[in-house]
Amino acid sequence: MPKQIILVEDEPILCENYAKAIKEQGYDVITCSNKQEALTTVNKQLPDLAILDIGLGDDAEAGFDLCREIRSLSNSLPIIFLTARDSDFDTISGLRLGADDYLSKDTSMPHILARIAALFRRVQALQTTIDSEQIKYEQLLVDSQRFQVKWNDEEVDLSLTEFWMVHSLAKRVGHVKNREQLMGDSNIYVDDGTITSHIKRIRKKFKEIDSSFDHIETVYGIGYRWKT
Amino acid sequence: MPKQIILVEDEPILCENYAKAIKEQGYDVITCSNKQEALTTVNKQLPDLAILDIGLGDDAEAGFDLCREIRSLSNSLPIIFLTARDSDFDTISGLRLGADDYLSKDTSMPHILARIAALFRRVQALQTTIDSEQIKYEQLLVDSQRFQVKWNDEEVDLSLTEFWMVHSLAKRVGHVKNREQLMGDSNIYVDDGTITSHIKRIRKKFKEIDSSFDHIETVYGIGYRWKT
DNA sequence: ATCAAATGTGGCAGAATTATGGCAATACAT
């Protein structure tokens, strides 16, 4: 299954050239010349990569809008910007748009192709590393691949529910999680007392290892947080 | 209250140079040379801006990881990447990571300082429009994800109602809030004396940290405001 | 200066929230 790339570029000749070169690398290329067309295509074809020209038609910054709109449809679709002028770089860098890379139109074709390949590799790598994520914070280590939690290098023997709660707290240390958030996105309802019980058991297990443990802080009226 | 900037750069001489130049502009600079140290600092100091070298030690892309991890802690902290080699510009995949700007180490110091100032301006504009997670004003910090208020970097332990009242005052420093506005959108009626009591307790808690505290001003007949 | 209205202060009781220990139901392995 070849990777599908959507190329949004309004100048026909340039578009043709790019498309041809990319196709030769074994990718499928879909070309679009305007925003609306591009959005529809992203929605229907679910491409693997998007290459956006920044200026489309008379709108010199249409690509930026498009990027935002694509991001609102998909967080995972990698996006590369094509910049006509070097000065565009200043503008790009200022915005936290959620693009993955940018290329100047001056860049040589082989170089461009290399960057496309590199981006695919990086995305691949990201997706594999993201689940094997280890969260480390001071004395705490949460390994969501081994479903293992360590405190001062000693293993804390948690149940699955307990593990996810610690994971949720550790993921954003210092931020307060309410009871729903702690139970993850599973839509099963459990009453407040149950969460309280889980917290109780988690604290107990940490304290069995380290009697002075008190890093799970309750925030009255809201929830809990991992103390920083 | 000077803006705090965290600078993560592993090469001591370079680090020193940058720090010195930035300090001369009136910013506070905290320097770190590794990921772990940087993360801890971000969490504890809640700086206003982060400048990250991409390569740290033997890991040529450590800065990217760091950026991701910082983003998972705070969405609002502006991040600038420092790239050593021009070729880094080619490999920058940082846009997607949520960085706000890039600088080459070749860039002249005045230019770098200008970009820092520019970023602060942009963030300022953003923060006043968007309901941002962190409100900073002089010695005050209100973080609505952590449900935490700090005064001179010391935590003020407020109850939820108190927190929202401070939040309401801090959101529009200098503007007078009447009693209803201070109690937020909850339509429950509480009598005036109750609000007075809350203000009393808030002032007391701030004074426990800083006995000279008097930034909550009473506007006779109208309400309260955070003194500018 | 005097008065009424508004605000500050300390304290208290009820309300709301959370902590703790235990129990029953279930699942799982031996």
Next chain:
DNA sequence: ATGTATTGCCATAATTCTGCCACATTTGAT
């Protein structure tokens, strides 16, 4: 079948929060 671990929940205790009251003090206007 027996033992173990897990989970949800309950009753009770402990803690924290909140609204309000009585009384003192300040403010603004006459």
